[in-house]
Amino acid sequence: MAEDTWLIAGLGNPGTRYRHTRHNIGHMVLDELLERMGATYTRTKVGAKAVGARLAHGGPKVIFAISEGYMNHSGKPVRGLMDYFSVDPAHLVVVHDELDIDFGRLKLKRGGSEGGHNGLKSITQHLGGNRDYLRVRAGIGRPPGQMETADYVLQGFSEAERKELPGFIDRTADAVELLLTEGLTAAQNKVH
Template identity: 55%
Template sequence: MGVTDVTTEPNAPWLIVGLGNPGPEYAMNRHNVGFMVADLLAGRMGAKFKRAGKAQAQVVEGRIGPPGPLSRRVVLAKPMSYMNLSGGPVTALRDFYKVPTAHVVAVHDELDIDYGVLRLKLGGGDNGHNGLKSMTKAMGAEYHRVRFGIGRPPGRMQVADFVLKDFGSAERKELDYFVDRAADAVECLVAEGLERAQSAYNS
């Protein structure tokens, strides 16, 4: 099955997935920036996450975008299965809410981009990211990604150690701004399309 053109299904809902690990010990990890963006989007919608029935995830249902023709029906989701098993809950939610795969957006940390820089795209590889790897295995690769740069580990630090550490004190000074900008990028992607969002936010 090829990529679904967003313009052919303007009324189809969107599934916005913040990737991360559940539990307070992971809350400020670099690997959890997807959860941070999802939480901010939920706050903008004036809603709180709740358990999603049988799916191993928390969800918020609502709308994104300005009132009128650019408003889009969305489901925000945070898989509660741990990062490397994200594909199961995401696919279950996609099927339950009847979301085209091209209307799925994964918000995730990205090692090969400098801290705070955003890159939006449709499809592509997983670049070693276990959350993306699980999602792609479960439903194919043709979903959108909002990639939030966290940079490479310093010195000889292992990647797994780096992503599971909290953002450093210098990073935290700008973290709220960068998370806010990533949430703006998600809203732009959903309401106005990938090309417009890339032009505005692929810094």
């Protein structure tokens, strides 16, 4: 195993139809991280777009990736990249939308349940049931009224949320960097 290699997987759905939806916040955060580094994705043979980089001089090697398939099938490309780059599950960071956290807030954690998130379920399944990976949980809040969850996550952000979204994406990208450079506990103390 390449001891200092990390895989950052941003969850979302492909295509312009889903690009600016709540479910694609993981893609948005990875796009921000790549923009900061001046990097661009390349296609892989495992159904993902990925790029390798270092966060800073002497920092850890990081593979940034987004699946080219749908959210519910995120596990196969994530596992393919982990196998190809010899990434241990403890060095996997998944950036995803989180219904149980208010919009604009984020939480960092290792392991735990998938909370009904199909992208996380797929990853856990392809890791043989191993849940011991890191999650950057970007809050999108609960759907209003009687709206179905599936409809809500596949909708665009409200007008008020769109105004706050760039700052939220920026803070979430900062949290990913903190997680890699300072570790989970230190990052949690600064983010929570």
